Amino acid sequence: MARTLPLADRTPPFERIAIVGFGLIGGSLAMAIRQRWTSGLIIAVDRKDVLEMAMRMQAADVGGDDLVMAAGADLVVLAAPVLQNHRILEQLADVLPGDALVTDAGSTKQAIVEAAKGLPPRLRFVGGHPLAGAAAGGLRTARADLFADRPWIFTPDDRSRPEDVQRLEQLVGAVGARPQRMTPAAHDRLVAFLSHLPQLTASALMHVVGTNAGLEGLALAGQGLRDTTRLATSPACIWRDILRTNSTEIVAAIDALIAVLQQLRADASGEDQALERIFESAAEWKRAIEADTSQQ
């Protein structure tokens, strides 16, 4: 029995999508779009060696290492590390002659939304952030199902057109993500706790434990330490940009963690009794996360 898909489902919401920065996020988005639709042009902008891989993977239709490649696109997705996205954003007005919608996939939103206010009106900007994957996986680790069931947060501001946000939500929803809206400030505060603090904590913990236990001591480590520090191989270069563009929220998150560690320290030294309260609260939140997962 033949089934006719609604028009919106048969063609992508954008005809020519330029993805600038073809790593894990950019490459996965391209692969997901390719898997979902046969029409629509995907333009990759990245270094030559990355483009060669993208072509071999058939993840892009055309590509180039110059931003002018994006000139004809109706959607430009900035998917490089955060501060590179900022530098690319500054060049867009010179390179794109016509109208285009611009979005990004960076981990912080207030700084880029603010920077995007400098774009000429023909270039409309809506900030975005897929909560998926590791920021530094590279194209080699890209996969079409990276966004499946993961949130993709958009942070429209008062200059954003509702129809632009809807088209972006349609695009990311069609590749399996769960689109959400948030203000840039709410986004940055939330990810400071959900993502940035866990990363900084995992790296700080691994550094402290390694330095104090040494190689011989680490050889006795169990699964607890391993899980708690899984994130500790993340590269500093990615996190440098995040630290620079979300410093206020990250400082507040670190302060909140230090305050709780100080309470546990006071308990250990007999000055307070905080352990039960903190552990019971932690166990409740942990069970809440895991219950949420099991519903998915």
Added chain:
Amino acid sequence: MARTLPLADRTPPFERIAIVGFGLIGGSLAMAIRQRWTSGLIIAVDRKDVLEMAMRMQAADVGGDDLVMAAGADLVVLAAPVLQNHRILEQLADVLPGDALVTDAGSTKQAIVEAAKGLPPRLRFVGGHPLAGAAAGGLRTARADLFADRPWIFTPDDRSRPEDVQRLEQLVGAVGARPQRMTPAAHDRLVAFLSHLPQLTASALMHVVGTNAGLEGLALAGQGLRDTTRLATSPACIWRDILRTNSTEIVAAIDALIAVLQQLRADASGEDQALERIFESAAEWKRAIEADTSQQ
């Protein structure tokens, strides 16, 4: 082709082993001994409901809820939570009429080794700590292979007889563990970093993230937060005892972590540049752990 095992391999190094506290550690030790040898008596001491389960699981030959059950044992293993082990230790002299070797399986060693100096000379004590499992799993989660390839640290002091330590090492080696020796002080310092700090950090982090992100925010959490906080359901009661009996080392470990978090905070607020150094160190230690695992 018939193969004759050496005598030491055919019979357990102890004839009557009393395990006081028949939870994950005690129950798993009993099951592992049972699987390894058909001879040798295993005596369980715990609450009646636990003993019933132990009998149904055929993990013990006899059992009782009174410490006098251990009277005829040549090895007594204290496998209850840390401060319960301390209280049981105090009663041993009154309950055990003859000679016996006593060991424990608690997470901290200086306090119990010190307390054991009060035992009469006929009760020889060697502290022990299997680095395996979760302290609060209960008998239901016990399994014969819990100690496979995991370190089992013994902390003999100047009163310990070498032949006692050797027999204990033979026992735990035969159930798959890797016996190690350490001073009680070196043990407590090492586990403060390898085990206690990761636990306190995971619980503190989950508490802080939950409190600040809320249920709605947590619903967006990714695998990074989940892994970093895997330990966060550990019960406070177990950790209360550990905090009490290893307070000095735990305070030092928390201080070391706070100092590194302060450096990251200073970096985020533009006063320092610590991120690269800390992340690179963390990544190196992390790769060292994972390389070590892959060799096992």
